Amino acid sequence: MKTLTENGLTAAALERLANAPDARIREIMTALIRHLHDFVRETALTPAEWKSGIDFLTAVGHLTDERRQEFVLLSDTLGVSAMVDLVRHRYLGRGTASSLLGPFYRPGAPELPYGANIAGATPGEPIKICGWVTDGNGRAIAGAALDIWQAAPNGKYDIQEDDSTKMNLRGTFRTDTGGRYEFRSVKPNSYPVPNDGPVGVLLRAQGRHPYRPAHIHFIITADGYEPLITAVYIAGDSYIESDAVFGAKPSLTIAYRKNDAADEDATEPAQMIEFDFALVPAVPTLQVRSQRATKPARATKRSRNSHRARKTAQKD
Ligand code: BEZ
Ligand code: FE
Secondary structure (H helix, E strand, O other): OOOOOHHHHHHHHHHOOOOOOOHHHHHHHHHHHHHHHHHHHHHOOOHHHHHHHHHHHHHHHHHOOOOOOHHHHHHHHOOHHHHHHHHHHHHHOOOOOOOOOOOOOOOOOOEOOOOOEOOOOOOOOEEEEEEEEEOOOOOEOOOOEEEEEEOOOOOOOHHHOOOOOOOOOEEEEEOOOOOEEEEEEEOOOOEEOOOOOHHHHHHHHOOOOOEEOOEEEEEEEOOOEOOEEEEEEEOOOOOOOOOOOOOOOHHHEEOOEEOOHHHHOOOOOOEEEEOOEEOOEOOOHHHHHHHHHHOOOOOOHHHHHHHHHHHHHHHO
């Protein structure tokens, strides 16, 4: 029997994966064990700190149920959800950038006519939101479905209100034959992600605020295209550069502008947002997997060196 050194322990844990029947599980567990062991070595984690981490994860688990997903919130605030999304889109190619789904999506939002208002009697500053849905080559996509949801100006989604059974500030729209969509609402506001649990404690321990910049969520689907889960962010929001869950992106940020139609029609909102979406053709899962096999996320030292060597050789 060998005495395990720090590096020998990692090697022994990795060897135990040799018989994992699923190659992908083996790949993921190998990387996870390697990174976790590196993390413990790098930080010289003490037993007391390890125990705090276990207690923290236990508290996250205790708070999680069908209504509250504290694990997803932890992943969101650590930037892991946004990273998964970025990596997925590495394989999907061009098209409008994606953004986080978040915990406030509700399937079954009412189908509303072109141009309808999703805000009902919600107090707030009215706006019009419109644009094109295209295939990324300028060809309009008719009949695309846009599932939309947003927080009220008070920063709350309908499911966070006392009567959470009522749907508000949600709707499903279709693009017209020219690929245009249009609806009306009220200006969204920035809001804090749930921070009354262990994730809130961790945010404060890191000296971080819990706010997301004002945004409107979209899920856009059309036959033959990848579904697009995204959000449009309001330029100038105080939290646009420091989104607590790393979802805001420059390409998804848009400023309000004057709605010229309001000059003629007093019922029109004075301000509007015009934002166009581009979908990418559907990619079979098999293709994504085979691309992943040829594009490792992080080069190993050896492959980085050989890459450098190849580049030098190309220059010579
Ligand atoms: C949201 O935008 O609804 C959201 C996303 C991630 C965490 C919390 C909220
Ligand atoms: Fe949101």
